[in-house]
Amino acid sequence: MKPTERHDRLASFEQECRRRGLALTVQRRTVFEELAGRRDHPTADQVYDAVHRRLPSLSRTTVYRVLETLVETGFARKVHHPDAVVRFDPTTGRHHHLVCESCGSLVDLDDSVVPRVPIPDARGAGFRIRDYTVSFNGLCSSCH
Numbered sequence: 001m002k003p004t005e006r007h008d009r010l011a012s013f014e015q016e017c018r019r020r021g022l023a024l025t026v027q028r029r030t031v032f033e034e035l036a037g038r039r040d041h042p043t044a045d046q047v048y049d050a051v052h053r054r055l056p057s058l059s060r061t062t063v064y065r066v067l068e069t070l071v072e073t074g075f076a077r078k079v080h081h082p083d084a085v086v087r088f089d090p091t092t093g094r095h096h097h098l099v100c101e102s103c104g105s106l107v108d109l110d111d112s113v114v115p116r117v118p119i120p121d122a123r124g125a126g127f128r129i130r131d132y133t134v135s136f137n138g139l140c141s142s143c144h
């Protein structure tokens with residue numbers, strides 16, 4: 001993400017917080033900036049490790065809570081990784097992932113290379129599909 005884009009996203013996050021009666025605290029801002037600057041889909045603990053160095057007063061619980069707020073306000077989404085630890089993704093539009101079976105790295109894949117998958121009608125199963133993400137498994141450049 002370019003610095004100007006990050007700045008715009010921070011501004012709209014601030015606006016959304018205000019709309020919901022939440023203050024853009026230094027904690028929320030720091031976690032937002034950390035996640036927005038990363039491309040590795042970090043776990044909550046990885047975000048905590050990074051921001052704790054810059055803001056030692058920030059507790060693990062607060063980081064978890066702020067990440068949930070980012071998801072609720074639509075500024076991040078959860079990625080369910082095969083290793084069962086939830087990762088957080090600052091890119092909320094539809095996109096797909098490359099998952100390394102050896103080291104567990106998870107990176108974005110350019111959307112345009114994946115053909116559009118028609119969303120099936122799953123109402124018979126009582127399920128309402130909202131969106132989909134394709135995960136391609138394999139070995140990343142440092143593992144093969």
Ligand SMILES: [Zn+2]
Pocket residue numbers: 100101102103104105139140141142143
């Ligand atoms: Zn790997």
Ligand SMILES: [Zn+2]
Pocket residue numbers: 041089091095096097107108
């Ligand atoms: Zn992603």
